[in-house]
Amino acid sequence: MLRELTDKNLTYLHMWGENLQNTASEEEICDCIKKAQEDAGFLEFYFLSADGNYKMITGETGYLGLQENIEEEIRQGNDVIANAAVPGKSQLLVFATPKAHGIYQGFEYDAIAIAYENSDIIDVLDISAFNGNAQSFIVHPDGRVVVDHSSESWGNVYNFFGVLRENSDMSENLSRRMLSMPV
Incomplete structure (x- = not known):
């Protein structure tokens, strides 16, 4: 879509x-x-x-x-x-x-x-997983968020990998490897 x-x-x-x-x-x-x-x-x-x-x-x-x-x-x-x-x-x-x-x-x-x-x-794409309560993002390969359908508690999300690093034990090294993976 x-x-x-x-x-x-x-x-x-x-x-x-x-x-x-x-x-x-x-x-x-x-x-x-x-x-x-x-x-x-x-x-x-x-x-x-x-x-x-x-x-x-x-x-x-x-x-x-x-x-x-x-x-x-x-x-x-x-x-x-x-x-x-x-x-x-x-x-x-x-x-x-x-x-x-x-x-x-x-x-x-x-x-x-x-x-x-x-x-x-978001309305056009009909992002309705889990009755619209899911957090979903459409991102560029480097993690920059293009479309943000997240809860207000997350605020504006500009880079998905940054959010992962902040909210998990994802290391900077793993983040760099993800960025270098072919798409």
Whole structure:
């Protein structure tokens, strides 16, 4: 289910990126993004610089607190999926593609991105093991958490291996070996 969600959102981003490159006016850009939001149901759309700064069609600017450094991935032309924290908002799952770049309202962007609230992703994935009381995570191979469905007592979990080390007798050496295992 996650693979379908990922493929769908990255495909949408690639298509929208092409449309944005061929759209002349800000009004057309806003209309295009609003239509895309209706179709896909994402929470926010960002024009994103490689260093994590963003601009929205509302003119709002800020820093998208991604839990990983995306600059190198964007510069290499790779799509990115990462958690983000924006002040005053719940944890977000961000899909970004550097396939579109340009200038919007004077803001030079290297990628476009959409974001969903983490809770919406959990609902879509229907994480309901043990009547929804299980703690479950979707992680990158290095332990960075992409989707967090854990109890509030755990707080925000950023690295699954770190949680294992804190809550078990898992050694640092074992953690390093797990990171080096082929996926």
